Amino acid sequence: MEKRYVMALDQGTTSSRCILFDRQGKICSIAQREFPQYYPHSGWVEHDPMEIWATQISVATEAMSKIGADASDVAAIGITNQRETTVVWDKGTGEPVYRAIVWQCRRTADKVDELNRKGYGPLIRQKTGLIPDAYFSGTKIQWILEHVPGARQRAERGELLFGTVDTWLIWNLTKGKVHVTDYTNASRTMLYDIHKKQWDEELLQLLEIPISMMPQVKPSSCIYGYSSEKIMGGKIPIAGAAGDQQSALFGQCCFNSGDVKNTYGTGCFLLMNTADQAVSSQSGLLTTMAVQPDGSPGYALEGSVFVAGAAIQWLRDEIRIIESAAESERYCREVEDCGGVYVVPAFTGLGAPYWDQYARGAVLGLTRGASRAHLVRATVESLAYQVHDVIQAMEQDAGVRLNALKVDGGASANDFLMQFQADILNSQVVRPSCIETTALGAAYLAGLATGFWPDAVQVEKNWSQEKCFLPSMEEAKRVKLLRRWDKAVACVRGWAEE
Numbered sequence: 235m236e237k238r239y240v241m242a243l244d245q246g247t248t249s250s251r252c253i254l255f256d257r258q259g260k261i262c263s264i265a266q267r268e269f270p271q272y273y274p275h276s277g278w279v280e281h282d283p284m285e286i287w288a289t290q291i292s293v294a295t296e297a298m299s300k301i302g303a304d305a306s307d308v309a310a311i312g313i314t315n316q317r318e319t320t321v322v323w324d325k326g327t328g329e330p331v332y333r334a335i336v337w338q339c340r341r342t343a344d345k346v347d348e349l350n351r352k353g354y355g356p357l358i359r360q361k362t363g364l365i366p367d368a369y370f371s372g373t374k375i376q377w378i379l380e381h382v383p384g385a386r387q388r389a390e391r392g393e394l395l396f397g398t399v400d401t402w403l404i405w406n407l408t409k410g411k412v413h414v415t416d417y418t419n420a421s422r423t424m425l426y427d428i429h430k431k432q433w434d435e436e437l438l439q440l441l442e443i444p445i446s447m448m449p450q451v452k453p454s455s456c457i458y459g460y461s462s463e464k465i466m467g468g469k470i471p472i473a474g475a476a477g478d479q480q481s482a483l484f485g486q487c488c489f490n491s492g493d494v495k496n497t498y499g500t501g502c503f504l505l506m507n508t509a510d511q512a513v514s515s516q517s518g519l520l521t522t523m524a525v526q527p528d529g530s531p532g533y534a535l536e537g538s539v540f541v542a543g544a545a546i547q548w549l550r551d552e553i554r555i556i557e558s559a560a561e562s563e564r565y566c567r568e569v570e571d572c573g574g575v576y577v578v579p580a581f582t583g584l585g586a587p588y589w590d591q592y593a594r595g596a597v598l599g600l601t602r603g604a605s606r607a608h609l610v611r612a613t614v615e616s617l618a619y620q621v622h623d624v625i626q627a628m629e630q631d632a633g634v635r636l637n638a639l640k641v642d643g644g645a646s647a648n649d650f651l652m653q654f655q656a657d658i659l660n661s662q663v664v665r666p667s668c669i670e671t672t673a674l675g676a677a678y679l680a681g682l683a684t685g686f687w688p689d690a691v692q693v694e695k696n697w698s699q700e701k702c703f704l705p706s707m708e709e710a711k712r713v714k715l716l717r718r719w720d721k722a723v724a725c726v727r728g729w730a731e732e
């Protein structure tokens with residue numbers, strides 16, 4: 235029977251999604267479910283791994299039943315995930331020993347300070363391509379082993395396993411048969427040597443993490459195992475896995491060195507494919523692993539902005555001045571400008587290019603006339619400013635001016651934001667027809683490994699532009715706005731440092 239779809243499981247920071255794509259890369263069915271975020275202390279962020287798993291499976295079932303598909307219609311499963319988020323579980327029972335510590339969580343900032351104080355920064359940078367930060371998995375695993383009673387002993391006896399969310403999902407889909415990850419996810423742990431392409435024993439020792447906990451690292455496009463019949467109603471090859479940002483790079487068909495995309499999700503992540511060159515940034519960017527068009531491991535330069543769409547959710551859920559993320563656009567258009575209000579959403583510190591673990595959020599420039607619309611607009615504009623700062627760093631590193639930016643992710647649906655982004659960058663912003671490129675990338679990786687698509691050339695034919703936003707802001711105004719933004723960022727630096 236001919237297989238009609240590839241299934242992408244897109245496990246994001248705030249929701250689990252499943253999309254079924256056809257050969258043209260068209261979305262045939264989609265299901266999505268948000269799940270709870272836990273903030274047990276200031277700066278801490280956790281997820282329940284069982285809620286991640288339950289929502290992911292329920293959306294997979296829902297997406298299939300919406301179009302009357304079953305496992306026999308699905309050629310392969312591709313997985314893409316929020317990266318760095320750390321799960322540790324018991325090898326025998328499959329039970330997590332603690333909640334998942336989310337990439338945004340700041341609880342291990344002091345551990346990172348200690349590593350830096352002891353002079354390990356350059357070594358970590360050289361081996362992993364990362365700038366030491368609580369963002370990455372390494373110190374999160376260390377924290378679990380130190381704080382969960384008995385965890386260290388159990389880990390040393392080989393009873394505990396570590397995984398990023400891709401690993402956790404594959405483990406559960408295969409009913410505990412397969413413990414793997416892919417290069418892109420491994421490169422986010424701060425424990426993986428991206429040049430030698432292996433777990434680094436020196437770093438594992440430094441953080442006192444037994445190597446027996448670590449998953450096997452495989453290419454992003456290959457068959458890792460098969461879904462259990464009990465879970466998916468049939469054995470489907472699990473044939474693709476990549477961190478969501480690398481997956482989006484692939485889904486945007488950024489196959490050539492120098493190709494760039496920016497994803498506006500919970501955070502914003504700008505990646506430039508650098509093919510087989512592990513470019514070391516001089517401007518505060520990360521060197522990370524990415525997938526080449528033939529599925530082999532390559533490299534990318536990355537600028538990570540921790541809070542983007544999450545700031546819009548903050549307006550919705552905490553400040554409660556909008557009812558939906560989409561409504562933000564209407565408020566942005568209600569006022570001529572931000573009225574001098576600036577929001578720096580450094581809720582979990584600042585990522586690239588600042589790398590300030592202790593920066594915190596602020597609203598600046600309030601006057602008596604500041605309204606709800608001004609605050610909403612300033613928050614939306616903050617996404618564009620943060621992306622500007624990262625692009626500036628990337629242009630410095632790459633020595634080229636970026637004339638057009640491919641965009642995707644939930645917040646890229648906001649036309650006001652995209653136009654403001656084009657204006658602030660003084661570059662074109664190009665939105666593809668399918669902004670679910672994270673899921674699409676995972677589908678491509680799985681479909682290429684199983685022959686659903688013959689090669690990347692075929693896949694590239696599916697990419698099409700939906701809209702191009704042209705810059706139209708006067709240069710003097712642009713410079714003025716950016717200068718004020720810089721001033722706002724300077725105000726929040728180091729805020730939470732004792």
Ligand SMILES: Nc1ncnc2c1ncn2[C@@H]1O[C@H](COP(=O)(O)OP(=O)(O)O)[C@@H](O)[C@H]1O
Pocket residue numbers: 246247248249498499500501542543544545546547559560561562563643644645646647648
């Ligand atoms: N029209 C919009 N304007 C601004 N932000 C939006 C809009 N639609 C969605 N978002 C934001 O985009 C994010 C969801 O995007 P998504 O790509 O699904 O993120 P993730 O994969 O990180 O969960 C949310 O943080 C939401 O606030």
Ligand SMILES: O=P(O)(O)OC[C@H](O)CO
Pocket residue numbers: 245246247248315316317318337477478479499500501502
């Ligand atoms: O959940 P997202 O899509 O914002 O992505 C999170 C990133 O992978 C964190 O590095």
